[in-house]
Amino acid sequence: MGKRVGIEVSLAVSHAVMLVDVDVIAAYPITPQTHIVEHLSELVADGELDAEFIPVESEHSAMSTSVGASAAGVRTFTATSSQGLALMVEIMYIASSLRLPIVMAVANRALSGPISIWNDHSDMMLSRDTGWIQTVAENGQEAFDLILHAYRVAEDPRVMLPMIVNLDGFTLSHMIEPIEFLSREEVNKYIRPYRAPLRMDPENPITMGPVGMPEVYTEAKKAQDEALKNSKEVIIEAWKEFGDLFGRYYSPVETYRMEDAETAIVIMGSLAETAMTAVDRMREKGKKVGIVRPRLFRPFPAQEIVSALENVNNVAVIDRALALNGMGGPFSFEIRSVLYDSGLHPYIKNYIAGLGGRDVTVENFTEIASDIEKCSREGVKPGYEIINVRE
Amino acid sequence: MTNSTVEAIQGIEKIRASNIPVVEPLSNGHRACQGCGEVLALRLVMKALGHNVIVVSATGCMEIISSPYPQTAWEVPWLHVAFENAAAVASGVEAAYRVMNRKGKINQPDVTILAYGGDGGTADIGLQSLSGALERGHNFLYVCLDNEAYMNTGIQRSSSTPYGAMTTTSPPGKKSIGQMTWKKNVAAIAAAHEIPYVATASPAFHIDLMNKVRKGAAVKGPAYIHIYSPCPTGWRCDPSMSVHVARLVVQTRIFPLYEVVDGHWRLTNKVKRPKPVIEYLKTQRRFRHLTEKEINKIQQRVDKEWEELVKRCEY
């Protein structure tokens, strides 16, 4: 195992892509993703990575080109953010239904409008039902490791689904962090050469993307749903193997100081690190607060979330996106839904935080913890609140 | 003209009446309407290309009629993704083949990559992805099957619908003569990308069409072929007249046949004694409402465009 190197997280992501010896990269610039593909183009230009780098004319074409390349049987990579992801969504649905193991990094950014280049999770939420497996990185090391994991899982013959690694735009993608790289030899122990079970090949012709008449559409969708659900086992297995090889173990849901917690903060992404600082301070004062952080977003780790929240009274769900339907943030709907089905009935409140790059501080988390405890004690009707709104 | 383009074009195995390929990579049993000129054109394209090919299809009539799962009319690998992105998908397939061959993962250097789309999928919604793929120089052939409207969704106008034509979104009425705009010239747009090979073709001139397809596949780099494709269902004409209509459109100089090789324009059918446009227009009920005045206007436009084309070909 190598020593730690201080490097911008975007470049670490590109480095991971190089280590798996990707064949085709489709790239289109958008902030804050751009550094990832810029660095890949350098690696290709310098001959360190033997790949086709295709500077397409839009993200729609980035996704379409990735689909074409993956259908032809090669390992592919692309990356995007926000508006770019929105443009891709049409083809993302098709990529997952064609069962193509494309890997994509998404440097999460707010959706227009108003136009904002800054971080939140509205793009992640936009793509949540596209049938892609999605993981969410908390720090640079995770971003690097999750890219390797993504290739391992996506290309597993039991899975064959496309996969997104989410990382917060700027607040993670542009940070310089100490990252422990792996060598090619090490990566080769984990990632095998890709062999597509079916591909576009004149020597073995197949029809891909035919019309789904009403007699088959439902079955096709059910099969896809099953495949996504079943992928969880492989996702976990691949994390275990990663840990056994390299010493870093990952799980679908991370918990922090949850042992005897009465209040849980449920959150995804790098903001959890700020929440951890807040929890440490609250714990010093004897407040029983912990954190539940799904690392796996799709398939939704319902069971792990339920077990993590089994013994709490209050659940503060932090959404980094607002669903414009008058009911709060999309992440909270999912947490509410799994808790309802499990028969657990903690007090749940949804906090919409950090939209379009709005700062969320350690104090915000201590306030959230106090607020939910108060609301729960006083029996305030549960709902959602957008925090840090300037009056 | 570059040596490599000339060599590639001269190197093709020319098709003549005596050696028309018997292969049918797009086999029968598909569900196209009777007399469909689009499927005839596509069939000819496939005869010319044979089996060492990967086909990328845009959404549209030719996708729907050839692939209702679990059936398929395709004997060659065929990939349909969406409406507007056939050229981008083909870019990915082509890049994948290039890199697999380079890395020694396969040894299939001669696979032809064909992308096709209708006029809507090419001239309108797919124009950007087409332009991107042509500009980037992928080694592939793009064929536009131009039936002059969005047929798959029920005969709506596209930018390739000719002036005066009736469609379901360009209906003639008190304040309209039908389509009010002149047909977009996508072949000229493709040629403006300075790619090695651009051509127009009509299934009535089937040997010419097939040879152009072979040339397009042979050159290194992008090639674009715009094929006029009669649609009796959408044009309201007799299905038995499709080939006749496809011949008349050339004989009236409405749809000139030409080639652009490395930027050099050349008429491939000089139409020495052109017929008046009315002879073509009267074969289809989509033009039935046109007055003499409008028909004269169309004639003038056709004459002017022909003159400009001839000038281009003289250089």
Ligand SMILES: Cc1ncc(C[n+]2csc(CCOP(=O)(O)OP(=O)(O)O)c2C)c(N)n1
């Ligand atoms: C993004 C998108 N918009 C619209 C459609 C609906 N649509 C499917 S096929 C088609 C018309 C195709 O017209 P054209 O490309 O001319 O092909 P044709 O059917 O005439 O052969 C349309 C509008 C679609 N499938 N996708």
Ligand code: SF4
């Ligand atoms: S509608 Fe026209 S183009 Fe479509 S299958 Fe029928 S005849 Fe062919």
Ligand SMILES: [Mg+2]
């Ligand atoms: Mg059409």
